[in-house]
Amino acid sequence: MPCREECVRRTRAATPDNPDAAVGVAAVGDLSQVIRLPVIKFPDIDSGKLSRRALTVRPIDADGVLAEVSSPAGLQQNDEVSASRRGRPTGPTGPVIGRALQLLDAFDPQHRELSLSELARRAHLPLSTAHRLTHELCVWGAVERGDDGLYRIGLRLWELGSLAPRGPGLREVALPFLEDLSRSTGENAQLAVREGLELVFVERIAGSGAVPVLTRVGGRFALTATGVGLVLLAHAPVEVQEEVLSGPFERYTSKTLTHPAQLRRLLADVRSKGFSISDRQVTMDALSVGAPIRDARGEVVAAVSLVVHYGSATPRALAWLVRTSAQAISRALPG
Structure with missing residues (x-):
């Protein structure tokens, strides 16, 4: 033929x-x-x-977006130089799972809704890659696309997050005690765990006259400034303490401790007394007192704190309340 x-x-x-x-x-x-x-x-x-491999055909999907193709080594250097001059990140974008996580990580409290182009820019990914992966995330339920065309975190992630043993399981046990603590003082009762070199707030109950705070449930914060953070850092492994104390430190107020020697003395004081005091380290109108929550083996797994208006109560009086609540939560934790 x-x-x-x-x-x-x-x-x-x-x-x-x-x-x-x-x-x-x-x-x-x-x-x-x-x-x-x-x-x-x-x-x-x-x-x-x-290179022969430089001769490629880029297909166009149903939405008119060019599909991603790998660049040959000879041309990739030129592309990276050009990208660098434009101020864009260079280098490989990584495995598919890593790129999908980059897209999810593009969301934060200040960016709860993003367009496709914003997602691609914040995740440092090509638009075609962001388009393809975002579609897959939408199908699975990790991301939702509204009628306005903007993307948001999907409820499927919340469902999975509720299975984390250090989060909701701990929260369910601690919640009644946190409510009592907040109700008796009218202030903020907080619960947090350590995640790497930061803390994550698992719960916060705000009383009717509570002092405003910078924290939110699910939010991360420095270990060196808050009452719960100082407790968690004081009982963290030595290598974690050394890495945190090597800095840098974020200064929130003029009272924020940023000198390693001062922080070491403060952590030793937390271990010896059994509670922490954060005196106007985050905001100038707030005082925080924290205490450790221990599991059946005696290991510190979380911390609870009261954040009150500065000058409204003595740290020692607050320490008794917080330590009593922390001990009650510790006893209620499953063995």
Whole structure:
């Protein structure tokens, strides 16, 4: 059949032994249809100036977005230099799972709703990659797309997060005690756990006259400034303490401790007394007192604190309340 013979002849011509051959025939289906393309020669192939892999075809999906293709090594350097000059991150984008997590990490309290282009920019991903992965995340339920075209975190992630043993399980046990603590003082009762070099707030109960705070449930904060953070850092492994104390430290107020020697003395004081005091380290109108929550083995697994208006109560009086609540939560934890 002429079409088949022509296709085979042209395909054989485009071999490493004959790099200057015309590559201009593409087979469709069973080779019964042949698309004839312009004859192109590449004189720079043998000289190493251009790789054969540089010749790629980028398909367009149903939404008109170009699909991602890998760049050859020879051209990738030029692309990275160009990207660097534009102020964009360079280098490989990483595995698919890593790129999907980059998209999810683009959301934060200040960016709860994002367009596709904003997602791609904040995740440092090509628009085509962001488009493809965001579609898959939407199908799974990790991300939701509103009628306005903006993307938001989906409820499926909340469902999975509720299974975390250090979060909701601990919260369910501690919640009645936190409510009592907040009700008796009219202030903020907080529960937190350590995650790496930071803390994560698991719960916060605010009383009717509670002092405003910078924390939120699910939010992260420095270990060196808050009452719960000082407790968690004081009982963290030595290597964690050393890494945190190596800095840098964020200064929230003029009272925020940022000198390692001062922090070491404060942590030793927390361990010896059994509670922490954060005196106007986060805001100038708040005082925080924290205490450790221990599991059945005596290991510190969380911390509870009261955040009150500065000057409304003495730290020692607050310490008794907080330690009593922390001990009650510790006893209520499942063995």
